[in-house]
Amino acid sequence: MSRDSPPGSNSGLETVGDEQKNRSVEQTSDEERATGIVAETSDESVEPTEFVDSVVETALTNPVAAGDAIGDLLAIVRDCDEDARVAAEEALDLMGLLRPVEFEVWIGDIVQFASADRDELSFVGLRALAQLSAVRPAVAKNGLDAAISRLQAQHVPTRRAAIAVVGEVGEAFPEAVTQTDRQIMTAMRDANSSVRLAGVMTAGKLLGAEPNQFPRTVSTLPETLDDDDEEVWEYAHAALIHFVREHPSQVPEKRHVIERLATVSDEELGVREGATKDAMTTLLSYEPGFDL
Incomplete structure (x- = not known):
């Protein structure tokens, strides 16, 4: 999973009135990010579910550090068995609730998930986009095409998440979602x-x-x-x-x-x-x- 800076956005460099201190990676000190880093999945001795548990534990005390594991969580959702996948999905949801700005530097991977043909992957990506868009709508806008394409998905959670992305991004950029009028109706x-x-x-x-x-x-x-x-x-x-x-x-x-x-x-x-x-x-x- 890549950890590149999001394309076409400079909105993540400063947050005004951010009660959760949702600073971007550029504003997070090395000391703060280094504290409580979770184990790498490359360590074969760590089972995926154990790794997810460690991420959750870290997220509850240091969500900034847990943000480094988002790529690994996405990989578990994509590649592992159901128990590990469900646990990773819940961990990603927790990250989105605690500190959605951590999704910012993973935007490329999240958009790939949102665009996936598999409903369970698309839902995870769209939910993360919806959570991110509440604090970084300009960054989440990179996944808007994926959201619009799933507004009539048969999978209800995916459809709900796509609608939420349109609402959050559209509140900041209404001109970007005018074609969704009929679908929202x-x-x-x-x-x-x-x-x-x-x-x-x-x-x-x-x-x-x-x-x-x-x-x-x-x-x-x-x-x-x-x-x-x-x-x-x-x-x-x-x-x-x-x-x-x-x-x-x-x-x-x-x-x-x-x-x-x-x-x-x-x-x-x-x-x-x-x-x-x-x-x-x-x-x-x-x-x-x-x-x-």
Whole structure:
């Protein structure tokens, strides 16, 4: 596995307001990276599952050091038996949760995984891209073509991960994902509630960024306010509030949206106090004479 710097990006050199201290490799001292380095897989005495366990143990105390093992974890996912593969997948997910910036220098390998024909490999690559894109969208953009090509994958986890990549990268670069408007609309109507949830979350990000580029997504989001899945229902309302805050004039069916927001509370939706009322007030300014 290569550990080359990502192509076409200078975004990884500085992080502003990064509470997890997600510095790039260029900003990580040799002393900090050297502490707690895990064993190399080239040591034949170390079984793959034992190696993964050591990576997890290191990640919990020193995720910077554990980042050096990402290439080995990817190799285990690709080449080893099911027990080792599943353990490595979980370890990669843990790294993505603790310190997703560590995926940055492995971007070439991650994009190869995301582009793989095997669903289990594609899912691992796309999930890593989604996690990375939350902190380095310009770097994750290198895998955008792979994500877009899997938006209608039959494998549900792969489809969800691809939708998440589009949302995270598209929030920063909406012009790069305008061709996904129809697929995001379809995702919000999917029979699988987890796919609908991914679609609604992505819709909120895209419509908060540039709603004019996603007309089908704009017109479909209000439909999801009636979703029978509690989590989809919650995120649909939260996404709509975000849309109203950023682009109120573009919100369709304003009176219907106002009426729906009047029936929910900030606590129900998990949004900041006053957010629902602010959204209603904003929309009412576009509907003079409308009385609830």
